[in-house]
Amino acid sequence: MLQHIAASARKARAELRWTTSDPFESLRTTVRWHLEHPPANPDADFAADDRALEARLPESV
Numbered sequence: 354m355l356q357h358i359a360a361s362a363r364k365a366r367a368e369l370r371w372t373t374s375d376p377f378e379s380l381r382t383t384v385r386w387h388l389e390h391p392p393a394n395p396d397a398d399f400a401a402d403d404r405a406l407e408a409r410l411p412e413s414v
Contacts, residue, residue: 365371 362371362373
């Protein structure tokens with residue numbers, strides 16, 4: 354999961370006491386939280402999501 358970003362975390366470390374973490378463990382934690390806390394009233398209508406994806410997909414797909 355490599356990313357090339359030209360930015361500094363200095364301000365986040367200083368003001369928010371942010372620290373680095375393992376990206377894969379962070380993803381696991383996030384997914385686990387979402388699975389344990391599903392929305393109270395899930396919206397099963399994915400039409401808006403489908404339209405947004407179609408707008409971003411290349412023509413050849």
